[in-house]
Amino acid sequence: MTLNDIWFLLFVVLIAGYLILDGFDLGVGILHLLVAKNDTERRLVLNSIGPIWDGNEVWLIVGGGVLFAAFPLAYASLFSGFYLAMMLVLLFLILRTVAIEFRSKRKPKGWRTLWDVVFSLSSLFIALLLGVAFGNIIAGLPLDALGNIHINVFELLTPFPLLVGISAVAMMAMHGAIFLIMKTDGELQQRVKGYAPRLMIIFFVLNTLVVLAILLFQSQTMENYNGTLLLGVFPAIALVALIVAWRMVRAERYFSAFVASSAMIALLLFSGAIGMYPNLLISSIDASNNLTINNAASEENTLVVMLVITLIGLPFVLAYTAGVYYFFRGKTELTAESY
Amino acid sequence: MNPEMLSRLQFALTASFHYIYPPISIGLGLMMVVLGVLYIRTKNPLWRQMSFFWVKIYALVFAMGIATGVVQEFEFGMNWADYSRFVGNIFGSLLAAEGVFAFFLEGGFLGLMLFGGRRLGPRMWLFATFMVAFGAHFSAVWIIMANSWMQTPGGYTVATTATGARAVMTSFREVMFTPSFLSRIGHVLVSAWMVGTSLMLSVSAWYLLKRQHIEIAKAGFRISVLLFFILSLIQLFVFGSESAAVVAEYQPSKLAAMEGLWETQECAPMTLIGWVDKESGATRGIQIPCVLSFLAGGSFDATVVGLNQIPEELWPPLQMTFQAYRFMIAFGSLFIPIGLLGVIFYYWQGRIFKMRWLLWIFVLSVFLTEAVTMAGWAVAEIGRQPWIVFGLMKTAEGISPTLSTEQVVASISIFIFLYIALFALFIFLLNAKIQHGPDPLEEDKPVSALPDTFREVFGRARTS
Numbered sequence: 001m002t003l004n005d006i007w008f009l010l011f012v013v014l015i016a017g018y019l020i021l022d023g024f025d026l027g028v029g030i031l032h033l034l035v036a037k038n039d040t041e042r043r044l045v046l047n048s049i050g051p052i053w054d055g056n057e058v059w060l061i062v063g064g065g066v067l068f069a070a071f072p073l074a075y076a077s078l079f080s081g082f083y084l085a086m087m088l089v090l091l092f093l094i095l096r097t098v099a100i101e102f103r104s105k106r107k108p109k110g111w112r113t114l115w116d117v118v119f120s121l122s123s124l125f126i127a128l129l130l131g132v133a134f135g136n137i138i139a140g141l142p143l144d145a146l147g148n149i150h151i152n153v154f155e156l157l158t159p160f161p162l163l164v165g166i167s168a169v170a171m172m173a174m175h176g177a178i179f180l181i182m183k184t185d186g187e188l189q190q191r192v193k194g195y196a197p198r199l200m201i202i203f204f205v206l207n208t209l210v211v212l213a214i215l216l217f218q219s220q221t222m223e224n225y226n227g228t229l230l231l232g233v234f235p236a237i238a239l240v241a242l243i244v245a246w247r248m249v250r251a252e253r254y255f256s257a258f259v260a261s262s263a264m265i266a267l268l269l270f271s272g273a274i275g276m277y278p279n280l281l282i283s284s285i286d287a288s289n290n291l292t293i294n295n296a297a298s299e300e301n302t303l304v305v306m307l308v309i310t311l312i313g314l315p316f317v318l319a320y321t322a323g324v325y326y327f328f329r330g331k332t333e334l335t336a337e338s339y
Numbered sequence: 340m341n342p343e344m345l346s347r348l349q350f351a352l353t354a355s356f357h358y359i360y361p362p363i364s365i366g367l368g369l370m371m372v373v374l375g376v377l378y379i380r381t382k383n384p385l386w387r388q389m390s391f392f393w394v395k396i397y398a399l400v401f402a403m404g405i406a407t408g409v410v411q412e413f414e415f416g417m418n419w420a421d422y423s424r425f426v427g428n429i430f431g432s433l434l435a436a437e438g439v440f441a442f443f444l445e446g447g448f449l450g451l452m453l454f455g456g457r458r459l460g461p462r463m464w465l466f467a468t469f470m471v472a473f474g475a476h477f478s479a480v481w482i483i484m485a486n487s488w489m490q491t492p493g494g495y496t497v498a499t500t501a502t503g504a505r506a507v508m509t510s511f512r513e514v515m516f517t518p519s520f521l522s523r524i525g526h527v528l529v530s531a532w533m534v535g536t537s538l539m540l541s542v543s544a545w546y547l548l549k550r551q552h553i554e555i556a557k558a559g560f561r562i563s564v565l566l567f568f569i570l571s572l573i574q575l576f577v578f579g580s581e582s583a584a585v586v587a588e589y590q591p592s593k594l595a596a597m598e599g600l601w602e603t604q605e606c607a608p609m610t611l612i613g614w615v616d617k618e619s620g621a622t623r624g625i626q627i628p629c630v631l632s633f634l635a636g637g638s639f640d641a642t643v644v645g646l647n648q649i650p651e652e653l654w655p656p657l658q659m660t661f662q663a664y665r666f667m668i669a670f671g672s673l674f675i676p677i678g679l680l681g682v683i684f685y686y687w688q689g690r691i692f693k694m695r696w697l698l699w700i701f702v703l704s705v706f707l708t709e710a711v712t713m714a715g716w717a718v719a720e721i722g723r724q725p726w727i728v729f730g731l732m733k734t735a736e737g738i739s740p741t742l743s744t745e746q747v748v749a750s751i752s753i754f755i756f757l758y759i760a761l762f763a764l765f766i767f768l769l770n771a772k773i774q775h776g777p778d779p780l781e782e783d784k785p786v787s788a789l790p791d792t793f794r795e796v797f798g799r800a801r802t803s
Contacts, residue, residue, distance in 0.1 A: 075427065076423040079420070083739070084746055093409050105771070305511045317439070337456055
């Protein structure tokens, strides 16, 4: 395993951390208007993620920073190529943040409804856009010899990426529903309990379509699997994790269901990463333009320094993140500090 | 306008708008730690009541900082792809280190700080507050390292690759500690503490003028007025003048523009008020002879490089750099007499509480500290032009090759509308919170019953 391999793995781990953690709070946002019917319920939903959503979003920011440091050429090509799409992601990230903070600061019903809608729609669009971006990365992009991607925002909205986008929305909604059941009780919880199995079925169908589309139309990401069939255990265990999550939801063991659903998200991402490896961005023009973990990476010196920084920092991050989640465990209650 | 100029405007807009908030996260964060310590030491419920008030304001400011800060992490790749490719080895690793060390710290403990006041004992709550404030300071350290590398690059070598030149790291220590870093981080942190203390003074002075929440307002003065005065002295005489000396040594074109100095000379004058007349190649206004030589070179006859010795294509925008610097110096110096008056009349039997004109000055002080901070950044960043990495890469060379004018017009329009709306809402909510004032202290259960050690927090079932 080379230094570049380690960095690819670390980057994937960071993105997996983001998808698992922000995944459920985006999911909670997507479900916000559907499950919460009055002001108290909406505050409960909002406060279920209140103390933790910001820490979750940091995983995305750090993912961006790590991509910049470890694979600067991929960072530069990706975000300049996805310019307006990324602008929309930023717009929704900003709106979502202020919606959470502003909503309960004023009493009028119109004010609160406005920010409820902003919170929910921005959560939905962030999930959708990130999914579309993943879809495009898998499908390949018109990457020229200098690493530039000339594409406009509408050309990103082709059927396969859109399918991945919708599937991502379903995945996060499902993941968020399981989380929300753990954090709520009473009528609100009953309503979420009604949604959870349906969302799981919808996600299962959509994700199966994504897998079929990859098998049929995205052969560029199948080479590693064809070479080493054993790698198929990753998507296979992802499927097992989804089945476990389903059974745990049925058995009303929601913490176990949440763990299974988290594992499934990580395994799906790993399965995708295996398909991409060693490419970071695949060129639809010429395979020699591909940006890989080798030709897009920083020099050894930087990668070593960054590895030391990460090995010092990450154990602390995991320790206090776990501590904070432990502290705020249990059903959400509204207090003077709540949103 | 071309994509480059629009991208520069967009970056200036988004970075400036973002930087309204971090100085408060840093400076008010420090004051929140002070409040926590005071409560633990005195057990006076007044400090606890103040903590509950200020933490609400902190939450609002912090949310604005997060919302606008996300943009910064991705804007380098979006608008400045060739810059990102060139500096990724170095600049990218400083940004990543900021994320790993500082953002996670802030993000992790923010929930405990904002929601933990009535669930944690005072010591544990202070611990959470300290970690958030420490994270905000640590974040500033990394970002000033990154920016200082753009001003006075070090610890690198330039390598040629198939797809262009790259700055490659030779020494991480030299990348972190470039010649301008230490004076600049001091300058930035002191300015942030001044913003934090002036915010507390401003709100306290407002309450005194309105004859509301008198006890809390007086306590606010008590903990911040002396600190504000001391910081204003340190800023001018230590970090401000040291930063200027570093600029003189490493960025002569920036210094010449800051001072509007045309001829290289000994005993160079400093202009107090004036304007740069580019047509005739002269700077007019009120000047004090030899002061610039003293600031830049440490003696009244030191030689200072003038614009005429530098090729015109390497000049930064003269008028903007010059006036932003004048503004920073003029109002920055004003904080010393304001602070001094505050200290004198506070400690002279609290006479300040009856002096309405002086209280009004303190109400306005936070707007001034914020404006002066902005002006300082304008000097640093406009004065660095036409370079994106000083002496190494031009701003025009850093732009994303794929960017079209239409794209940047679209994004900058979104930012302008969004940020105007957000700022109006922010001021509206901040004002509402300040007018509402601190809530009376109501405890569900005695403070002593709250879990106040790691063992109590993690070792027993939560009782709420």
